[in-house]
Amino acid sequence: MMRGVSPQGGHYYPAFPYTSYARMRAGDVADLWAWLHTLPSEAREIPPHALRFPYENRRLLGAWKRRFLRPGPVVGVSGGEDVARGQYLVEGPGHCGACHTPRTALGGSDLSRWLAGAEALEGPDGVAAPNITPASPFIAEAGIDEIAAALIPAETHAQAHTWGEGMEAVRRNLAHLPASDRRAIAAYLKAIAPRE
Ligand code: HEC
Numbered sequence: 001m002m003r004g005v006s007p008q009g010g011h012y013y014p015a016f017p018y019t020s021y022a023r024m025r026a027g028d029v030a031d032l033w034a035w036l037h038t039l040p041s042e043a044r045e046i047p048p049h050a051l052r053f054p055y056e057n058r059r060l061l062g063a064w065k066r067r068f069l070r071p072g073p074v075v076g077v078s079g080g081e082d083v084a085r086g087q088y089l090v091e092g093p094g095h096c097g098a099c100h101t102p103r104t105a106l107g108g109s110d111l112s113r114w115l116a117g118a119e120a121l122e123g124p125d126g127v128a129a130p131n132i133t134p135a136s137p138f139i140a141e142a143g144i145d146e147i148a149a150a151l152i153p154a155e156t157h158a159q160a161h162t163w164g165e166g167m168e169a170v171r172r173n174l175a176h177l178p179a180s181d182r183r184a185i186a187a188y189l190k191a192i193a194p195r196e
Pocket of ligand 1: 096097132150167170
C-alpha cells in the first residue's frame with residue numbers, strides 16, 4: 001500500500017492510489033489489514049489488464065515511481081491540531097488529490113495545482129472534480145461546519161446539495177468518520193493556499 005509493490009514484488013499501477021497511501025502511518029495500514037481480515041472471503045475472477053504499449057510494461061512503473069512517489073507532506077500549512085489531522089486524512093488515506101488534483105502529461109499529480117480541480121477520470125460523461133482550495137468560493141466562504149456537512153451524503157443532512165454522483169461513494173465512506181475528522185478535513189481545506 002505504501003510503495004505500490006505487490007507481494008510477488010511487481011509494481012502496481014497507480015490507479016491504486018499508493019502515492020497517497022505512502023503518507024499513511026504504518027500503524028494505520030496495519031489496522032486496515034486487520035480489519036480486511038474480518039471480511040468474509042469471496043472468490044471472484046478478475047479480468048487481466050487491457051493496456052496498450054508501453055503501459056503494459058510494469059517495469060516502466062519503476063521510473064514513474066521515482067518521479068511521483070513522494071511520501072512527504074504535499075503542502076506546507078500552518079494551523080492547530082485539527083489542521084494537522086486534516087492534512088493527514090486528505091493527503092494520505094483520503095487520497096482526495098487523486099481526483100481533485102490535475103495530472104501532468106505523465107499521469108502524476110501536478111502538485112503545483114494541488115486540489116485545484118481536475119477533469120473527470122472516467123471519460124466525457126464523468127463529473128469533473130471541482131477546486132477545493134480557498135480559490136473556490138464555496139471553500140472560501142462556507143464555515144467549517146458547512147464544509148464538513150458537505151462531506152456526507154446529502155440525504156443525511158439538512159442542506160440538500162445537488163452535486164453529481166462522482167463524490168457519493170467517497171461521502172458514504174466519510175460518513176463513517178467521527179465528526180471531528182470531517183471538521184479537521186474542512187479546517188485543512190480552508191487553511192491551504194488558494195490555487196486556481
Ligand atoms: C473518486 C474521485 C474523488 C475523490 C477520491 C474525492 N472526490 Fe471530492 N468530488 C469529486 C467529484 C467528481 C466532485 C463533484 C461532484 C460531486 O460533488 O458529487 C467532488 C466534490 C467535492 C466537494 C464539493 C465541492 C464543491 O464546490 O461543490 C468537496 C468539498 C469535496 N469533493 C471534497 C473531497 C475530499 C475532502 C476528499 C477526500 C477525503 C474528496 N473530495 C475525494 C470526486 C472525488
